[in-house]
Amino acid sequence: DKLWKVEATVPVANVGELSAVLEEYKLPYNCFKTSGEHRIFNIYCATQQESAYVKECLAQRNAKYFVSETKIL
Numbered sequence: 805d806k807l808w809k810v811e812a813t814v815p816v817a818n819v820g821e822l823s824a825v826l827e828e829y830k831l832p833y834n835c836f837k838t839s840g841e842h843r844i845f846n847i848y849c850a851t852q853q854e855s856a857y858v859k860e861c862l863a864q865r866n867a868k869y870f871v872s873e874t875k876i877l
Contacts, residue, residue, distance in 0.1 A: 809873075810855070810862070812845045812868065814862070831847060
């Protein structure tokens with residue numbers, strides 16, 4: 805498996821719940837405040853199972869996201 809970065813735009817109302825779930829499953833992430841009613845999450849997935857779980861979590865919280873693969877330098 806490779807490391808995948810999931811960048812998601814999450815409505816402010818769902819930020820606390822998503823953060824709690826990511827913390828519970830010990831998934832590494834960071835969150836950035838935007839000027840609007842959304843927050844940007846960068847979530848890092850090391851396995852396909854983590855990626856599938858994050859996809860499900862984001863869908864339940866009306867998040868829009870894209871995924872990118874890390875590159876070896």
